[in-house]
Amino acid sequence: PTDVSPIHPEMEADITKFEEMLADYQAGRIPEDVFRVFRLNNGIYGQRQGGTSQMVRVKVPYGAMTADQLDLLADVVDDHSRGWGHITTRQNIQFHFVELAEIPTVMRRMAEVGLTTREACGDTVRNVQGCHLAGACPLEVLDITPWAEAAYRHFVRNPLAQRLPRKFKINFSGCDTDCGQAMFNDVGVIGATRTFEDGSVERGFRVYIAGGLGTTPFPALALEDFTPKEDLLATIEAVLRVFEQTGNRDNKLRARLKWVVDQLGIDEVRRRVLAIRKLLPASATWPGGIPPVVTEWGDEPAGVADGVTPTAMGQGTPVTLGALSDYDRWVEANVVRGAANGTVSAYAWCELGDVTSGQFRAVASIIREFDVDVRVTNRQNLVLRDLSEEQLPALY
Template sequence: MVDDPTTFGRARLSFADAAEIDDFVATLARFEQGELTPDKWRQYRLVRGTYGQRQSDDAQMLRVKIPQGVLTADQLDALADVGDRYSRGFGHITTRQNMQFHFVKLHDVELAMRRLADAGLTTREACGSAVRNITACPYAGVAADERFDVTPYAEALTRYLLRHPLSSTLPRKFKIAFEGCPVDHVGTAINDLAFRAVVSPDGRGRGFRVTAGGGTSIMATSADLLHEFLPASEIFRVAEAVLRVFHRLGDYEHKQRNRMKFLIRALGWTRWREEYDRELTQCRLNGTVPTLDIAPPASESRPEWAPASSPSVGHVAARVNAGRVTGPGLTPTIVPVFHTGDEAY
């Protein structure tokens, strides 16, 4: 793995913005001075990944986005520090590839955010009526049977929508997922918008089968087909068109029934699709929404390791399931990687 900061994928640029943390501190001061109502403060802090817990007057849950579930050792160190210094020594991994820390004191939230930002992590839009963390198949990039690695495309859409004007002004939360394997490991059908990797009939073009309107909880709904084959270059435009319809026609009043699936049900699929097609045309015509230009490799190798050989560093992957991280804690132990033939192997 080459640590190239200009690439999408496993080697990444930061998702954090220090100016946002400064703004959080200033807005908290305004709230404490009575210049901001409790409702306004609640709306603000939720979009910054901070929930107020019910157990005491000063207990917050801080949710950290881990886009596509990909972390570096430095980021694991940062998460461990936050857990040890400001929470209870551990964190919870969510089904949407976030990390949550409970019982964080309100004035420690800033310190936790700054430690996370140093490692490139953000809490922005991890909660509230926003585009939540964009998830990807946990086997992306290492599955031998995947059509292609969806990570660069999921990350590109993450960066496009992070801090986008629509992303934190929606009627309700909005969930997006990417899947590259024949088996739907990430659960695309229960997402508001989902992309499953497909290859064009001629075998040369990358694209996605796109579905929309899924969700669980009240009125569990399986997403409907939006595009059988969408060129990969169009994912920004499709996502923005869907968000524009949801932003313009969604229900801002009734929290228990204002996910996008309720809007689709109220309008009917045909009418909703007409609104979407209209917005998609606008996204394509006026040029304000760019296409995505990622040059795919000529081929993606599938490792065929002999039993006596060791994989290269770039082929080593660790996977965890959602839940509480127990044992020695989050702090990673950094050890040398030995190869066959090494004396210590």
């Protein structure tokens, strides 16, 4: 059974506001264009089939989900949608054909297990992505999980991020394998190190900015060689502030951060970002230092097991399926080994990123039975982590 909790006051306020705006819209007290902006900023897209069907996008920061959340999504897609949901390339969950009048009910049900649609769409800071193997990857410099959580908490509902020139995307990877795909995000954060003259090594980040795809792709550019941990949140906010101040609000086709760099040049954008970052800690409201969630959760890397060659990962990694049995071929293609604690991770392929209500419930049952955790991947699949070698045959 799904374990529901009291709704967080901020989520309750979001839902109450949506109910009020929806009532005003349906009564004709606010126009379509005003409600549309509000609706999108709350993760609700109108569908083009006519009528009042909506697509609901649920934020899943860095892809982490619990068994209770998966069970709840199964109930939602059965009760309000068409029996399945869809994993996106930005680690969100979407479901379609939800009636507009049912949206507050859906929001409230999801909030009971800690899920929100807030700022999943619109000109806002979108879902904060993270490498799906964070904390379980033998190659990582550090575990980006608490850092992605800190960024999510800092920017959701942040007044600075409510009416940006265009959407703003943040991504975290734990090493330069870059499973998180930093190079086509507005801010891509990659775990990195620097070595001092005395031989000591400091773990921190390399921050890339202004990447993007679309019809005119731009690779992200390095902001600086190394960003210390205590400067990371201030660095991301400084980038966001430059974007908010200089982004094109007249032409949405040239409104992303990549066009700011195209217009001003990377050197000028870099100068402005670093100048703002220098001033932020002087603010009376700036939290400063290492975010509390990082201190609480810890960011130590998974490490490499002795005598084990870590599974190769990343773009261009060949997969040779030479085994005879279906099980052995599945292991070759889907199991990641090498973490210091001896655990392994295993991918579950989701055709076209679609997951039925029965599959949501089955994965929730696996999490409970095997005592593991799951994350949504940016390849629109699922990965089960903290498995033992002995559990793999039963999992398969």
